[in-house]
Amino acid sequence: MASAPPSRWVLLAYRLPREPSTPRIALWRRLRQLGAAQLLDGLVALPLDESTRERFDWLAQEVEDAGGEATVWTGELATAADERALVTRLAEAVAADYRAVIEAAEAARDAPEVARRRTVRRLRRALERIDARDFFPPPERDAARHAVEEIAALVEAPR
Numbered sequence: 001m002a003s004a005p006p007s008r009w010v011l012l013a014y015r016l017p018r019e020p021s022t023p024r025i026a027l028w029r030r031l032r033q034l035g036a037a038q039l040l041d042g043l044v045a046l047p048l049d050e051s052t053r054e055r056f057d058w059l060a061q062e063v064e065d066a067g068g069e070a071t072v073w074t075g076e077l078a079t080a081a082d083e084r085a086l087v088t089r090l091a092e093a094v095a096a097d098y099r100a101v102i103e104a105a106e107a108a109r110d111a112p113e114v115a116r117r118r119t120v121r122r123l124r125r126a127l128e129r130i131d132a133r134d135f136f137p138p139p140e141r142d143a144a145r146h147a148v149e150e151i152a153a154l155v156e157a158p159r
Helices: 022-034 050-065 080-108 113-132 140-156
Strands: 009-015 037-040 043-047 069-075
Touching: 009 050, 022 050, 022 113, 037 080, 043 050, 050 069, 080 113, 080 140, 113 140
Parallel strands: none
Antiparallel strands: 009 043, 009 069, 037 043
């Protein structure tokens, strides 16, 4: 991992009613966008910083507004091994997303120019979304950026 593991984490413990399912789905999507690690059913974690703490505070409020219960905690893992395992889980999740970007960029090489142009825009947006939840950059990050920029160079090259 490129970054040293954090010493502190922010955790969101929550419980939502089964019905209606809309708040549960919305929460799941937001947690995915944030890159939160699911530790247990109803317990997620992110490295602690001002932004992640604020986002969990907002999500806790949304859970309560939807009739659920939520608590935000800060803490640290008891062992370095547990922390490494959690960091690895977070890094592997974004690495898989970066690999998907790399594959899409490679597939776009032989596509018509119009399709390549759309693909470049889509993949740049995808990289922005992945970067937003990439707390421990894996090697795939640089490879994905390079793959997208190679396709962009084909599209943006003077004719």
